[in-house]
Amino acid sequence: MAYxxxxxxxxxxxxxxxxxxxxxxxxxxxxxxxxxxxKFRDTFPDRFFSFGLxxxxxxxxxxxxxxEGFEPWIHTFAVFIYxxxxxxxxxxxxxxxxxxxxxxxxxxxxxxxxxxxxxxxxVNVMRGIPNMTILETGDATEVESVxxxxxxxxxxxxxxMLRGEISRIFPKNEVMEFNTARVLSTGTxxxxxxxxxxxEEALRAIPALKEHGVSVQHLHVSTLKPFTDPxxxxxxxxxKYGVITMENHSVIGGLGSAVADLIAExxxxxKLIKIGLKDTYAHGASQKYLLHKYGMSARNLIEATEKLxxxxxxxxxxxxxxxRVIDVHSTAKAExx
Amino acid sequence: MDIEKIASIxxxxxHRVLEHTVKNNGGYLSQACSSAEIxxxxxxxxxxxxxxxxxxxxxxxxxxPSKNFTDYxxxxxxxxxxxxxxxxxxxxxxxxxxxIYAALIETGRLTEKSLEKFNKDxxxxxxxxxxxxxxxETTTGSLAQAISQAGGVALARKLRGESGKTWIFxxxxxxxEGQTWExxxxxxxxxxxxxxxxxxxxxxxxxxxxxxxMSIEPLIDRIKSFGWDVDKIDGNDINQILQSGFSAKNKPxxxxxxxxxxxGIEILKDRPDALHYVRFAHPFEKIKYxxxxxxxx
Numbered sequence: 001m002a003y004x005x006x007x008x009x010x011x012x013x014x015x016x017x018x019x020x021x022x023x024x025x026x027x028x029x030x031x032x033x034x035x036x037x038x039k040f041r042d043t044f045p046d047r048f049f050s051f052g053l054x055x056x057x058x059x060x061x062x063x064x065x066x067x068e069g070f071e072p073w074i075h076t077f078a079v080f081i082y083x084x085x086x087x088x089x090x091x092x093x094x095x096x097x098x099x100x101x102x103x104x105x106x107x108x109x110x111x112x113x114x115x116x117x118x119x120x121x122x123v124n125v126m127r128g129i130p131n132m133t134i135l136e137t138g139d140a141t142e143v144e145s146v147x148x149x150x151x152x153x154x155x156x157x158x159x160x161m162l163r164g165e166i167s168r169i170f171p172k173n174e175v176m177e178f179n180t181a182r183v184l185s186t187g188t189x190x191x192x193x194x195x196x197x198x199x200e201e202a203l204r205a206i207p208a209l210k211e212h213g214v215s216v217q218h219l220h221v222s223t224l225k226p227f228t229d230p231x232x233x234x235x236x237x238x239x240k241y242g243v244i245t246m247e248n249h250s251v252i253g254g255l256g257s258a259v260a261d262l263i264a265e266x267x268x269x270x271k272l273i274k275i276g277l278k279d280t281y282a283h284g285a286s287q288k289y290l291l292h293k294y295g296m297s298a299r300n301l302i303e304a305t306e307k308l309x310x311x312x313x314x315x316x317x318x319x320x321x322x323x324r325v326i327d328v329h330s331t332a333k334a335e336x337x
Numbered sequence: 338m339d340i341e342k343i344a345s346i347x348x349x350x351x352h353r354v355l356e357h358t359v360k361n362n363g364g365y366l367s368q369a370c371s372s373a374e375i376x377x378x379x380x381x382x383x384x385x386x387x388x389x390x391x392x393x394x395x396x397x398x399x400x401x402p403s404k405n406f407t408d409y410x411x412x413x414x415x416x417x418x419x420x421x422x423x424x425x426x427x428x429x430x431x432x433x434x435x436x437i438y439a440a441l442i443e444t445g446r447l448t449e450k451s452l453e454k455f456n457k458d459x460x461x462x463x464x465x466x467x468x469x470x471x472x473x474e475t476t477t478g479s480l481a482q483a484i485s486q487a488g489g490v491a492l493a494r495k496l497r498g499e500s501g502k503t504w505i506f507x508x509x510x511x512x513x514e515g516q517t518w519e520x521x522x523x524x525x526x527x528x529x530x531x532x533x534x535x536x537x538x539x540x541x542x543x544x545x546x547x548x549x550x551m552s553i554e555p556l557i558d559r560i561k562s563f564g565w566d567v568d569k570i571d572g573n574d575i576n577q578i579l580q581s582g583f584s585a586k587n588k589p590x591x592x593x594x595x596x597x598x599x600x601g602i603e604i605l606k607d608r609p610d611a612l613h614y615v616r617f618a619h620p621f622e623k624i625k626y627x628x629x630x631x632x633x634x
């Protein structure tokens with residue numbers, strides 16, 4: 001399926017969205033253009049604050065500004081939000097439940113920057129932090145509409161953000177809704193839950209599965225905490241053979257684990273296969289390579305489905321929709337660190 | 338307030354903390370010795386806080402901050418009403434809590450009997466102050482975080498055009514943390530010139546004297562090189578504290594108050610390498626401190 005490709009939607013959208021919100025300020029740690037807020041800096045220089053390479057201090061400043069009624073939007077790579085300054089994030093922002101918006105770029109294997117730049121356990125870490133809300137974007141429409149969802153939350157919000165060239169999978173007017181999954185297909189054999197870029201990958205395989213007679217329920221999840229969506233719970237209950245989760249993250253502590261909690265808490269008693277990084281770090285390479293190398297591709301979804309329904313579907317490579325290959329030298333700077 | 342009155346408040350802080358330490362067989366006693374004059378000067382003269390009509394009772398613990406607990410109140414209520422021309426005070430080394438409570442009692446902001454609730458279940462008079470504890474506004478038991486949080490507050494106040502200063506009380510050990518230096522850079526870079534930091538340089542930390550654990554000297558030169566106005570003074574000398582506290586250049590300022598961690602209670606010098614938390618190892622030691630307390634006016 002060919003999606004519209006949107007180049008750097010956050011650049012213009014964030015400026016437009018924040019124009020009449022004087023309380024919205026941006027805090028940056030030397031990754032301003034890399035996080036697509038260069039235009040915000042140039043448009044509203046009085047609302048942009050540069051902290052250099054000093055994330056621990058930046059988290060504290062964000063807490064102080066939020067206490068005084070501002071709404072700080074931290075823009076940096078995800079690893080420099082939840083990994084390096086974790087204590088500051090917890091004590092200066094999360095414990096006091098302050099409305100700091102942490103926009104974390106380069107989730108999972110979306111960067112060839114390697115282990116230092118790939119946030120593979122951020123959802124795991126963030127889910128364990130009281131007061132935290134976690135949102136994840138899966139396409140251009142969600143990159144645009146996540147702002148308003150985060151803005152309305154009384155407390156800290158962590159956003160797994162996409163940048164560069166992004167597919168528009170969901171219609172522009174079908175905006176992200178808090179704690180509400182998108183039902184992408186309905187079916188009764190297998191329930192597939194995907195988040196972030198894994199949804200686009202899942203959508204390559206699902207038409208073929210249906211073609212081969214599997215009745216698939218597919219839900220796209222964009223709120224990872226809280227995780228209480230009735231649509232998800234119903235989706236888990238209604239699957240005949242079991243559940244598959246697919247995420248751009250470690251299989252420990254992310255979407256798959258959140259689903260496992262729900263299955264257990266609600267006594268649903270279904271098998272669960274978690275697709276994601278299998279308790280391993282990744283390394284620097286293209287997204288397409290890494291999806292295959294670490295078993296997170298459309299083909300892996302087919303194999304998981306076959307395992308659940310105990311049947312070889314004999315789906316050929318040609319039957320899978322084309323992978324969108326992101327040009328790492330494009331003007332949208334998908335590779336720039 | 339005149340010097341004699343400030344001195345008597347400083348004595349009162351030490352006395353209350355010693356009394357508490359003897360009674361409970363332990364306490365952050367040397368911090369009272371080192372910082373009593375600094376805190377007495379802050380609460381009486383230096384920090385422009387609005388007065389309270391009467392000392393406040395500490396609140397009972399209800400819950401930690403969350404979306405579901407909208408009535409959360411910080412310990413800044415003990416500093417009186419906030420105002421654009423008034424100062425703010427942030428306590429960074431939260432393990433000084435006992436000393437802070439004693440200072441609030443001495444300066445008429447906290448009821449005298451509040452110390453009975455110290456470290457008792459169900460109160461906000463915590464051993465390590467959190468942001469609901471009397472006199473606290475931020476949660477800084479993990480050290481070196483107040484400076485950045487207060488920096489954010491000062492930045493917000495600057496954006497609103499407020500004239501009040503933002504004070505931060507720090508301990509010298511916090512200058513071993515990288516975050517402190519990130520914050521010193523950022524405050525200087527963003528020209529938050531209404532920030533005042535006063536440091537209790539008592540040269541002691543949990544493992545012992547700082548010069549043995551990890552020296553931070555020459556502290557004055559290090560901070561000056563970050564673009565700050567810095568004074569190095571005798572932190573037990575009220576005249577010097579006031580003089581330094583009231584003088585200002587058009588820069589953020591650090592006052593390094595070099596202090597004696599056994600000031601006023603010289604028997605503490607018998608245990609020179611274990612001053613962080615005084616716990617009596619032997620019944621005779623407790624008797625020694627009790628006798629000292631009884632003989633003390």
